[in-house]
Amino acid sequence: MSNAMTRTCRRAIAVAVLCLGSLSGRAVAQGGGELRFCLRMEPKTFDPLKVEDEASAAIRYLTGGVLLRVNRQTQELEPELAHSWKVSKDGRTITFSLRSGISFSDGTPFSAQDVAYTIRQLMDPALHSATGDAFRSATGNVEAKVISPTQISITFPAPVSGLDRLFDQVAILSEHSPRKEVAVLGPFMLADYKPGASVLLQRNPNYWKSDEQGHRLPYLDSIRLDIQANRDVEMLHFKRGELGLINSLDSEYFDKLETTSPQLVHDAGPSLDSEQLWFNEVAKAPIPAYKKNWFRSANFRRAISEAINREDLSRVVYHGHAQPALGPFSPANKFWFNDKLKPQAYSPDAASKALQNDGFHLQNGALKDKDGNEVVFSIITNAGSKTRERMAVLIQEDLQKIGVHVNVVTLDFPSLIERMTQSFDYEAIILGLTNVDLDPNGEMNVWLSSSENHQWNPQQKVPETAWEAEIDRLMRAQASSTDLKQRKEAFDRVQEIVVEEEPFIFLINKNALSAVSATVHGAAPVILSPQTFWNVERLTVSAK
C-alpha cells in the first residue's frame, strides 16, 4: 500500500517535472513578450560613439554590437563580433578576426570595413567622443588596416594599456548602410522614441546569436524604456506589475520592497561605486588661509577620517546594504583592488590625539587650532539625496565628539558643481564616484594632478605635493605598460598613497541593489552595470 502510494507519488512528481520542463522549454523557445523598465533621465544621444550619460549607455548596451564584451558576471573578456583577437607585445596594435555571415539590422553585411569606419569616426577629434578619449594614449594617427573582410588590425601611436577591454564600449557602425543611424548589430534596434516619455526597442531580426538549442536570440520581442526620474513613481509602477525590473535600487526602497516581496529584490554585494568626503585644497579658493592650512594637512585629514564611524554609515544610512570603504577601489573589483589595505579603524580618541600633536586643543568642548581659530567647517552635498544628507548628519555628530563643529548644507546640483569646479567656494563636499570601468585607466581623469576631475585640487600645472607627483608617475607608468603585473604593482601603490594621504576620505561602497519582477525570467543581477539586464538576450517575460 505504502509502496504503491510512493510509486504513484513518484510518478506524479515525474509527470509534473516533465510538464514543468516542457513548459519552461516552450517558454524559452517561444520567448516573446515585452520587457519594460525605466531610464532615470532622457537619453542625450542615440549615437553610440557620443555616449556620456547613463541612459544613452543603457541604449548602447541594448542595441550596439561590439567586438569584445566584458562578461558582467565573471568580469572576463569574451569574444562577440570578433571570434579572436591578439594584442601586440608593444601594446600598440590589436588584431581582430571577425565572424563572417553577420548582417546589420537593416540587412547590410558586416565586415572589417565597418570596424575601420567605426574607428575612424571614434578617433575623429571633431566628434569629442568620451569613448574615443580612452584610446588616446598619445598624439598621432590611429591606423585601422583591413587585412581581409574578416581581419583587421588597429595600430595606436603609443601603447594603450588594457586595450582589448576598451572595445567593450565601442559599438560598431555600418559604413555602407543607407540608414547608418539605425543600422545596429546588437540584439535590439530603435523602433520609436517619444521625448520625455519612452524609448521603444524591437528585436533585431538579423541578430547573429543563437542559444545552445539553436533558438535565435534575443528571446524578447521588444523593450520599452519609460523615461522616469521619480523613484517613487518607478516603484509604484513596479509594484503594480507594469515594470519588469528596477536596475539600481536605493537601500530605503529595497527594504520597503523586501518586507512585502522578498523574492523580488536582489543584493549582489558591494558595487564599484563609492561615496567620499573631501576637503578643498585649492590654493586660490576663497576660504580663510587658516582653513586651507587644516585642509592641506594630511594629519588633519587622517584625524577626521579616523573620527568617522563608517560602520554606522553603512548600517544606519544604507540599512546594511553598503560596506565601509577601504580605499579608492572597491573589493568588488577583483583584480585591481589592493587586498593589503586594511579597514580604517574608528577611533575618536586616536583622532583627538593626532590633532593635539598638530597643535589643536580643546577649549570648552570646541576644538581650536594653535592660533585659537575654532575648527568649524561646512560640508555640502546635493539636495534631494537622502543618503548623502544622512551621512553628512551622522558625520556631523561623529566630529562633534572631537570638538569639530560641522554645518551641513544641501545645495541644488548645478550650484554645487559650480562651487566645486568654478568658484571653488566650498570647504568640504560629500559626493559619490560611479565606476563603470574595472581598469584604473578609467580613473586617469581623477588621479592625475593636471586633471579637471582631480577634485580636491584640480588642474595643477605641476604637482603641488610630492605624493601627488608620485601618483602621477605611477598612473602614467601603469597606463603605458602592457605588463599586467607591473601595472597592478603600480596601481596597488597608488591605492596605498591615497589611503595614507586621504585626499578623498572614502566612506562606503554601496551594494548593487535591484528588483526583478516574478514575470521576468533568466535575470541574474550582478554588480557591474547594467546590473539586471546584462544578459538581456536571454531574458524572457511571461504573462502576469
Place this chain on the structure above:
Amino acid sequence: MNLWRKLACALLAAILCVSAAANWLAPAGYAKQYREATDAPPSRTHWLGTDEIGRDRFARVLYGTRISLLLAPAAALLSTLMAALIGGLAGYLGGIWARVAMAVTDLFLSLPWLFLLITARALMPLNVSPLFSVTVTFLLLGLLGWTTAARVLCATAGSLRSADFVRQARAAGVSRQRLFWIHVMPNLKPVLYAQFWISIPVFILSEANLGILGLGVAEPLPSWGSLLKELEGLVSVGDEPWKFVPLILLVLAVMSFQFLLSGQEQVTA
C-alpha cells in the same frame, strides 16, 4: 467667545506651552542620535519612535513646532501686511495706481522664483547656523508670498471704493487718508485674516519643499516642514501612524487659527 473659539484658543495655547517646554520634556534634545534604535516604533524611551538616523521624533516634533509656530505666522504676517499695503492702497486709489501696482504684481508672479531662490541660496554664506538659515528661509517666503493676496485685496478695495458708504463719506468731506484707514481698511480685515491663515500652512509646506533647493531648515534643526518630509514615499497609513503627528499638529494649528480668526472676523463685521 463661542465654544469653538475657546477650544481653538486652548489648543493653540497647549501646543505652544508644550513646545515651549521642549527643554524639559525632551532633555536629550532634537539632534541626539540613538544609532542602535533607528526608525524605531514608539516606546517608553521614545514616545513617537525615532527617525531614520535614530533621533527622538517626540523631541523633534516639540522643537520643530516651536520653530514653525513662531516663524510661519511671522512670515505670513509680513506677506499679509505687504499685500494689504500694496493691494489695498492700489485698489483704493484706482486708476493708474491700480494698473501700475497690478502690473508690478503680475511681474512678480511671472518671475522664475525657483531660480531667484537658487541664486539667493548661492549668495548666502555656507557657514551659517541652522537658526539663521531657517530665519532667512521664512523671511524670503514672507517677502515673496504677498502677490496673490495683493490681487485679491486690490479687487476688494476697488469694489469698496465705489460702495455707498464710501461715497457718502467722501461727499461729507472726509479726507482720502482718513477714508482709507477708517472706512476702507476695517472692511478689508476679513480678507486679510483669510489671507493670513491661508499663508501659514502654505509657508510651512513651502519651507519643506525649499529643502530640495537647500533653502530649508539646515540639519540638525527640525521644523514641521522637514518632519513632513518623512511622509514621502510612506507606503501605508496604518503601518506607522505615529509619523503623522507633525501633519496632525499642522492641521490642528491651522484649524485653530481659522476658528480664532473667523471669530475675530464676526466681531469686526
